[in-house]
Amino acid sequence: MDTSKFKSVISKIKTLPTLPQVFYKIIDTIEMPDSSAKDVKNTIKRDQSVSAQILKVANSALYGHSREITDITMATVLLGFDMIKSIALSVSVFSSFPKTENNSTRFDRELFWIHSMASAEAAVIIADKIGYQKKDQAFIIGLIHDIGKVILDYYFSPDYKIIVTKVRQENCLIRNAEIETLNFDHSLTGGWLGEQWKFPESILSSIKFHHRVNEAPKEFIEEVIISHIADIIARSAEIGSGGDYNIPKISDIVFKKTDLNQEVIELIVQQLITKKTEIEEFFELLN
Numbered sequence: 001m002d003t004s005k006f007k008s009v010i011s012k013i014k015t016l017p018t019l020p021q022v023f024y025k026i027i028d029t030i031e032m033p034d035s036s037a038k039d040v041k042n043t044i045k046r047d048q049s050v051s052a053q054i055l056k057v058a059n060s061a062l063y064g065h066s067r068e069i070t071d072i073t074m075a076t077v078l079l080g081f082d083m084i085k086s087i088a089l090s091v092s093v094f095s096s097f098p099k100t101e102n103n104s105t106r107f108d109r110e111l112f113w114i115h116s117m118a119s120a121e122a123a124v125i126i127a128d129k130i131g132y133q134k135k136d137q138a139f140i141i142g143l144i145h146d147i148g149k150v151i152l153d154y155y156f157s158p159d160y161k162i163i164v165t166k167v168r169q170e171n172c173l174i175r176n177a178e179i180e181t182l183n184f185d186h187s188l189t190g191g192w193l194g195e196q197w198k199f200p201e202s203i204l205s206s207i208k209f210h211h212r213v214n215e216a217p218k219e220f221i222e223e224v225i226i227s228h229i230a231d232i233i234a235r236s237a238e239i240g241s242g243g244d245y246n247i248p249k250i251s252d253i254v255f256k257k258t259d260l261n262q263e264v265i266e267l268i269v270q271q272l273i274t275k276k277t278e279i280e281e282f283f284e285l286l287n
């Protein structure tokens, strides 16, 4: 892969979006769940924009509570801490990237975030099926597996416009159009962003190798498998779009390394389809 263009563009990026503290606090709790649960709640409370979004979701028709939910403690009691954390993670990631005004590339950011959320939900179901204990980490892995596309859309917009057009004309995978046009793909830019954001190696690997499971480091194979199939399951469930409407083949490694089979995958797809409206409405609320 010739990455000279990548290097020349990223060397010119002066400011990058940052993630709210809440995101990192939740990452901290993955290894030490009990000690930092309180910290997460306090960090959420201190972040006005994240708290406001959580309350908006908590008070929406989606959850149908008759009483008005006025603070994070009450929201945690009514929706559960897991739900609060996934809302906080999603809000953190969506709000970090400014909306582009003219959308010169025609990459559909809204469908993209919906695809990301669907992949996050899929990742949690997969984690459950393969006995992967770190549910929050699985959620994050699904949520950000394609984050490199936002970097391409934003910082490489003339090229991304060509890429998006190519996908529309040829109905190919967006990743293939990226490689043909740029000589690298969104897993490279996503991995790079994850490094700037100081993500742990496990999450970095899940971004970098989600389309190249065979090259994944052994110690993070579970994380890579989760991101790889979460994407394919979200595509199969037809929720949102990561930029194209094709369904890639699942790597054989998945079936060698886990107990998953095509039947279980299909069940997960069906389970995800039942959440389609919830995911789409959730995104509408945050918008």
Ligand SMILES: [Fe+2]
Pocket: 145, 146, 175, 186, 210, 211, 231
């Ligand atoms: Fe991808």
Ligand SMILES: [Fe+2]
Pocket: 115, 119, 145, 146, 231, 242
């Ligand atoms: Fe994807």
